[in-house]
Amino acid sequence: MINTPSSVSNLPAAAQRGFGIYIHWPFCLKKCPYCDFNSHVREEISQERWRAALLQELDHYADLLKRSGGEGRIVSSVFFGGGTPSLMAPETAEALIQRIRKHWPCHNDLEITLEANPTSVESDKFAAFAQAGINRVSLGIQSLNDQDLQFLGREHSAAEALKAIDVARQNFARFSFDLIYARPTQNKQSWKEELERALAEGTKHLSLYQLTIEENTPFHGARRRGEFKELNPDTAAELYDITNDVMARQGMPNYEISNYANPGEESRHNLTYWKYGDYVGIGPGAHGRLTLTDNTALGNKIATRQHRAPEIWLSTVEQTGHATRTHSSVSVTERFEEMLMMGLRLNEGIKLVDIQNETGQNLNDLIQPNKMEQLEQEGLLSLGKNRIRATIEGRTRLNSVLSYLLA
Structure with missing residues (x-):
């Protein structure tokens, strides 16, 4: 149930998706x-300074939406991400939650997630965060193997991870945790055993990511120097298949490429991203997508990005009330491309009516039909009467699928 203002039906389509x-x-x-x-x-x-600055920037965006026809929006989720937001004072989380409720009506079952690591410093604060209003925690466990935790540069042991999960279970109605697989020394049997050990903890949501070596990270340099080798791609693909099989048998299929949940336990906040809903982003480097009302049926979609450097962000907010570095309109073509990139990650795909509402055009007007038919014949895309979706094989090759569709 939600507290529904009378103006909700007049909201932009994106805001109605979350x-x-x-x-x-x-x-x-x-x-x-x-x-x-x-x-x-x-x-x-x-x-104290960071709490005041985050509140200032939140106030700025609430005022922006009020001045731009944003009345009637209903907050469906709040997400404290990072970095490591469990290092913030619980009083900061409480103040921000209260200010959000002051600015906007909220779903009665508002999802409020906090990312945390399983160190004792953080898990000791879980009760205080729950008291502050957090009702879902996402733990960065990453591995249940001490040797691999050391390789990944983590500050906790497997025993500490399991203890933190137990503390989370005691304090929050919903909890999730992340694991990274396809690590250099992994094999099929060891990953299956680790995954089953994780499932034994009783979580209803898991985020399971294959190790990816990103540029400008220490791992990127270490690989280049030959300090370790990535897992063979064929083995990594087999691990992905094992993951999907184990999780499906557990009743937790992947509703998104790397996220698995029991029905009804999906991350509502991340679903807002993937379904191309609207969201405010505050804090250093945070991104946002907001549909402002104008004299057109589609509204004016804007992309926002806050200044990335923490100290510059902080001083700028203190001086001007916000640290928005990017505030630009998103064209209809860009809106469709972003919607496709996000929505095809989902097992359910994208509703055709959502594409129509977001762009004012039909799918066949945006993509050459022969391209979609070609991908469907290759088993990478599924075209239904009401939606478009990538198959399991298509999601494993999503970058290639998108490149072909959008070329």
Whole structure:
């Protein structure tokens, strides 16, 4: 159930597919060698200054939406990401949640997620975060093998990970955790055993990512120097098949390429991204997509991005009330391309009516029909009466599928 303003039916189509608030906390205890996120290590952080600045930027976007016909939006999810947001003071999370509720009506079952690592420093604060209003936690476990945790540069052991899961279970109605597989020394049997061990913890949602070596990360340099070799691609593909098989038999199929859940336990916030809903992004480097009302049927979709460097972001917000570096309109063509890139990640694909509502055009007007038919014949795409979706094989080769469709 939701508290529904009378103006909700007049909202832009994107806002009706979900309206989320993303809050970026950019600090970590240590930078992991595989990570290319906007995360930083600092010896000292003024919790009071950061709390005030995040509230200021949130106020700025609430005011922007009010001035641009944004009344009636209903917040469906709040996500504290990072970095490591569990390093923030619980009072900061509480203040932001209260301010969000002041600015907008919210779903009665509003999902409020906090990313956390399984160190004792963070798990000891879980009760306080639950008291602050967090009702879902996403744990960066990454591995249940001590040797691989060391390789991944993690600060916790497998025992600490299992303890943190137990603490999360005691404090939150919903919890999820991440694992990284296709690690250099992994084989099919060891991954299957680790996955089954993870499932024994009783979570209803898992994020399972293949190890990817990103540029400008320590792992990228280490691989180039020959310090380790990536897992054979064929073996990695077999591990993906094993993952899908084990999770499906558990009743937790992948609703997105790397995310698995029991029905009803999907991440509502991430679904807003994948279904191309609207969302506010605040904090260093945070991105947003907002549909503002104008004199057109489609509205004016804007892309926002906050200044990436933490200290510059902080000083800019304190001086001007926000640190928006990018505030640009998204063309109809770009809207369709973004919708396709996000929506084909989902097992359910994209509703054709959503494409029509977002772009004002039919699918056949946006993509050459012969391209879609070719991909369907190759078993990479499924074209139904009401939706377009990538098959399992298509999702494993999604970059190639998108390149072909959008060329």
